[in-house]
Amino acid sequence: ETGVTQSPTHLIKTRGQQVTLRCSSQSGHNTVSWYQQALGQGPQFIFQYYREEENGRGNFPPRFSGLQFPNYSSELNVNALELDDSALYLCASSFRERSFEQFFGPGTRLTVL
Amino acid sequence: QKEVEQNSGPLSVPEGAIASLNCTYSDRGSQSFFWYRQYSGKSPELIMSIYSNGDKEDGRFTAQLNKASQYVSLLIRDSQPSDSATYLCAVKKGGGADGLTFGKGTHLIIQP
Numbered sequence: 372e373t374g375v376t377q378s379p380t381h382l383i384k385t386r387g388q389q390v391t392l393r394c395s396s397q398s399g400h401n402t403v404s405w406y407q408q409a410l411g412q413g414p415q416f417i418f419q420y421y422r423e424e425e426n427g428r429g430n431f432p433p434r435f436s437g438l439q440f441p442n443y444s445s446e447l448n449v450n451a452l453e454l455d456d457s458a459l460y461l462c463a464s465s466f467r468e469r470s471f472e473q474f475f476g477p478g479t480r481l482t483v484l
Numbered sequence: 485q486k487e488v489e490q491n492s493g494p495l496s497v498p499e500g501a502i503a504s505l506n507c508t509y510s511d512r513g514s515q516s517f518f519w520y521r522q523y524s525g526k527s528p529e530l531i532m533s534i535y536s537n538g539d540k541e542d543g544r545f546t547a548q549l550n551k552a553s554q555y556v557s558l559l560i561r562d563s564q565p566s567d568s569a570t571y572l573c574a575v576k577k578g579g580g581a582d583g584l585t586f587g588k589g590t591h592l593i594i595q596p
Contacts, residue, residue, distance in 0.1 A: 414572075477526070
Protein backbone atom coordinates (compact mmCIF):
# COMPACT_ATOMS: atom_id res chain seq x y z
CA GLU A 372 0.00 0.00 0.00
CA THR A 373 1.53 3.31 -1.05
CA GLY A 374 1.15 6.39 1.09
CA VAL A 375 0.28 9.95 0.13
CA THR A 376 2.90 11.64 -2.01
CA GLN A 377 3.31 15.32 -2.84
CA SER A 378 5.42 17.31 -5.27
CA PRO A 379 7.46 19.38 -5.29
CA THR A 380 9.07 19.24 -1.85
CA HIS A 381 10.08 22.88 -1.84
CA LEU A 382 9.15 25.82 -4.02
CA ILE A 383 10.15 29.48 -4.13
CA LYS A 384 7.94 32.00 -5.92
CA THR A 385 7.62 35.75 -6.04
CA ARG A 386 4.60 37.80 -5.10
CA GLY A 387 1.94 37.87 -7.83
CA GLN A 388 2.99 34.60 -9.43
CA GLN A 389 0.89 31.45 -9.68
CA VAL A 390 1.76 28.01 -8.31
CA THR A 391 0.50 24.45 -8.75
CA LEU A 392 1.08 21.79 -6.14
CA ARG A 393 0.41 18.09 -6.72
CA CYS A 394 -0.75 15.19 -4.59
CA SER A 395 -1.24 11.47 -5.14
CA SER A 396 -3.60 9.92 -2.66
CA GLN A 397 -2.99 6.75 -0.69
CA SER A 398 -3.96 3.57 -2.49
CA GLY A 399 -7.69 2.92 -2.11
CA HIS A 400 -8.53 6.44 -0.93
CA ASN A 401 -11.04 8.46 -2.97
CA THR A 402 -11.12 11.79 -1.11
CA VAL A 403 -8.41 14.45 -1.00
CA SER A 404 -8.22 17.42 1.34
CA TRP A 405 -5.74 20.29 1.29
CA TYR A 406 -4.45 22.19 4.30
CA GLN A 407 -2.20 25.20 4.83
CA GLN A 408 0.11 25.20 7.83
CA ALA A 409 1.86 28.45 8.71
CA LEU A 410 4.87 28.33 11.00
CA GLY A 411 3.87 27.65 14.60
CA GLN A 412 0.22 27.06 13.72
CA GLY A 413 -1.98 24.05 13.23
CA PRO A 414 -3.05 23.11 9.71
CA GLN A 415 -5.98 25.07 8.28
CA PHE A 416 -8.51 23.37 6.00
CA ILE A 417 -8.54 24.79 2.46
CA PHE A 418 -10.92 22.43 0.61
CA GLN A 419 -11.83 18.83 -0.08
CA TYR A 420 -12.39 16.96 -3.34
CA TYR A 421 -14.49 13.88 -3.94
CA ARG A 422 -15.53 12.47 -7.33
CA GLU A 423 -13.57 15.25 -9.02
CA GLU A 424 -15.67 17.98 -7.41
CA GLU A 425 -15.03 20.37 -4.55
CA ASN A 426 -17.45 19.41 -1.81
CA GLY A 427 -16.21 21.35 1.19
CA ARG A 428 -14.21 24.54 1.66
CA GLY A 429 -12.60 26.44 4.51
CA ASN A 430 -12.13 30.17 4.85
CA PHE A 431 -9.84 30.69 1.86
CA PRO A 432 -10.34 33.12 -1.06
CA PRO A 433 -11.21 31.98 -4.60
CA ARG A 434 -7.61 32.39 -5.75
CA PHE A 435 -7.10 29.03 -4.04
CA SER A 436 -8.52 26.43 -6.39
CA GLY A 437 -8.08 22.77 -7.06
CA LEU A 438 -8.70 19.75 -9.20
CA GLN A 439 -9.15 16.07 -8.62
CA PHE A 440 -8.48 13.57 -11.38
CA PRO A 441 -10.13 10.20 -12.12
CA ASN A 442 -7.22 8.39 -10.42
CA TYR A 443 -7.99 10.47 -7.26
CA SER A 444 -4.79 12.51 -7.51
CA SER A 445 -5.20 16.22 -6.98
CA GLU A 446 -3.77 19.66 -7.64
CA LEU A 447 -3.86 22.84 -5.58
CA ASN A 448 -3.52 26.06 -7.55
CA VAL A 449 -2.87 29.42 -5.97
CA ASN A 450 -3.06 32.58 -8.08
CA ALA A 451 -1.70 36.04 -7.33
CA LEU A 452 0.60 34.82 -4.60
CA GLU A 453 0.95 36.93 -1.48
CA LEU A 454 3.72 36.93 1.10
CA ASP A 455 1.33 35.39 3.66
CA ASP A 456 0.86 32.37 1.40
CA SER A 457 4.29 31.18 2.54
CA ALA A 458 3.53 27.97 4.40
CA LEU A 459 3.63 24.19 4.38
CA TYR A 460 0.87 22.87 2.13
CA LEU A 461 -0.41 19.49 3.17
CA CYS A 462 -2.50 17.04 1.23
CA ALA A 463 -4.50 14.43 3.12
CA SER A 464 -6.30 11.49 1.65
CA SER A 465 -9.11 9.46 3.09
CA PHE A 466 -11.71 6.89 2.18
CA ARG A 467 -15.07 8.64 1.73
CA GLU A 468 -16.96 6.17 3.86
CA ARG A 469 -14.44 6.80 6.62
CA SER A 470 -13.62 10.39 5.77
CA PHE A 471 -12.88 11.26 9.35
CA GLU A 472 -9.49 9.52 9.30
CA GLN A 473 -7.19 11.55 7.11
CA PHE A 474 -3.61 10.64 6.31
CA PHE A 475 -1.16 13.34 5.37
CA GLY A 476 1.51 13.50 2.73
CA PRO A 477 4.95 14.96 3.43
CA GLY A 478 3.89 18.44 2.34
CA THR A 479 5.21 21.13 0.01
CA ARG A 480 7.07 24.04 1.56
CA LEU A 481 6.16 27.20 -0.37
CA THR A 482 8.14 30.39 0.11
CA VAL A 483 6.82 33.60 -1.44
CA LEU A 484 9.36 36.42 -1.78
CA GLN B 485 -13.08 31.93 21.35
CA LYS B 486 -10.83 29.67 19.32
CA GLU B 487 -12.51 26.55 17.98
CA VAL B 488 -9.86 24.13 19.23
CA GLU B 489 -7.56 25.18 22.05
CA GLN B 490 -4.38 23.59 23.29
CA ASN B 491 -1.66 24.76 25.63
CA SER B 492 1.28 25.47 23.33
CA GLY B 493 3.85 24.41 25.95
CA PRO B 494 6.55 23.40 25.95
CA LEU B 495 5.51 20.56 28.22
CA SER B 496 8.55 18.88 29.73
CA VAL B 497 8.19 15.32 31.08
CA PRO B 498 10.89 12.96 32.42
CA GLU B 499 11.55 9.79 30.48
CA GLY B 500 9.37 6.95 31.73
CA ALA B 501 6.69 9.24 33.16
CA ILE B 502 3.15 9.83 31.88
CA ALA B 503 2.67 12.78 29.53
CA SER B 504 -0.79 14.35 29.64
CA LEU B 505 -1.95 16.53 26.75
CA ASN B 506 -5.23 18.41 26.79
CA CYS B 507 -7.55 19.98 24.26
CA THR B 508 -10.87 21.81 24.43
CA TYR B 509 -13.24 22.53 21.57
CA SER B 510 -16.08 24.99 21.16
CA ASP B 511 -18.50 23.36 18.69
CA ARG B 512 -20.88 20.97 20.47
CA GLY B 513 -21.76 19.45 17.11
CA SER B 514 -18.28 17.97 16.78
CA GLN B 515 -18.40 14.25 16.26
CA SER B 516 -14.88 12.96 15.64
CA PHE B 517 -11.66 13.70 17.48
CA PHE B 518 -8.06 13.00 16.57
CA TRP B 519 -4.55 13.31 17.86
CA TYR B 520 -1.74 13.83 15.40
CA ARG B 521 1.97 13.83 16.14
CA GLN B 522 4.20 16.16 14.16
CA TYR B 523 7.97 16.07 14.29
CA SER B 524 9.81 19.26 13.39
CA GLY B 525 9.87 19.75 9.63
CA LYS B 526 7.59 16.76 9.01
CA SER B 527 3.89 16.29 8.30
CA PRO B 528 1.27 15.30 10.90
CA GLU B 529 0.92 11.58 11.64
CA LEU B 530 -2.38 10.20 12.94
CA ILE B 531 -1.85 8.40 16.26
CA MET B 532 -5.32 8.21 17.83
CA SER B 533 -8.95 8.72 16.88
CA ILE B 534 -11.92 8.70 19.27
CA TYR B 535 -15.63 9.09 18.56
CA SER B 536 -17.51 8.34 21.78
CA ASN B 537 -17.21 9.36 25.40
CA GLY B 538 -14.72 7.47 27.51
CA ASP B 539 -11.25 6.09 27.04
CA LYS B 540 -9.59 4.43 24.07
CA GLU B 541 -6.26 2.72 24.49
CA ASP B 542 -3.69 1.81 21.84
CA GLY B 543 -0.35 0.64 23.13
CA ARG B 544 1.21 3.38 25.24
CA PHE B 545 -1.41 5.91 24.13
CA THR B 546 -4.82 6.55 25.71
CA ALA B 547 -7.28 9.07 24.31
CA GLN B 548 -10.05 10.37 26.56
CA LEU B 549 -13.21 12.15 25.40
CA ASN B 550 -15.78 14.04 27.47
CA LYS B 551 -18.35 15.61 25.16
CA ALA B 552 -20.28 17.22 28.01
CA SER B 553 -17.16 19.15 29.02
CA GLN B 554 -16.00 19.50 25.38
CA TYR B 555 -12.63 18.09 26.38
CA VAL B 556 -10.23 15.65 24.75
CA SER B 557 -6.99 14.42 26.20
CA LEU B 558 -4.08 12.18 25.25
CA LEU B 559 -2.02 10.24 27.76
CA ILE B 560 1.35 8.81 26.80
CA ARG B 561 2.62 6.19 29.23
CA ASP B 562 6.29 5.29 29.69
CA SER B 563 7.32 8.39 27.73
CA GLN B 564 10.35 7.99 25.49
CA PRO B 565 12.67 10.66 24.03
CA SER B 566 11.28 9.69 20.60
CA ASP B 567 7.87 10.96 21.79
CA SER B 568 9.27 14.51 21.76
CA ALA B 569 7.20 16.29 19.12
CA THR B 570 4.27 18.65 18.67
CA TYR B 571 0.91 17.00 19.32
CA LEU B 572 -2.02 18.39 17.37
CA CYS B 573 -5.62 17.97 18.47
CA ALA B 574 -8.10 17.91 15.57
CA VAL B 575 -11.87 17.93 15.52
CA LYS B 576 -14.32 17.09 12.76
CA LYS B 577 -17.74 18.69 12.96
CA GLY B 578 -19.71 16.25 10.89
CA GLY B 579 -19.50 13.62 8.23
CA GLY B 580 -18.65 14.06 4.60
CA ALA B 581 -17.31 17.38 3.44
CA ASP B 582 -16.14 18.95 6.68
CA GLY B 583 -12.42 19.31 7.04
CA LEU B 584 -10.50 18.88 10.25
CA THR B 585 -10.16 21.85 12.61
CA PHE B 586 -6.81 21.80 14.36
CA GLY B 587 -5.46 23.39 17.49
CA LYS B 588 -2.05 25.05 17.43
CA GLY B 589 -0.46 22.02 19.03
CA THR B 590 1.41 21.28 22.24
CA HIS B 591 5.18 20.96 22.09
CA LEU B 592 6.18 17.96 24.21
CA ILE B 593 9.75 17.42 25.38
CA ILE B 594 10.73 14.12 27.00
CA GLN B 595 13.82 14.61 29.11
CA PRO B 596 16.22 11.60 29.22
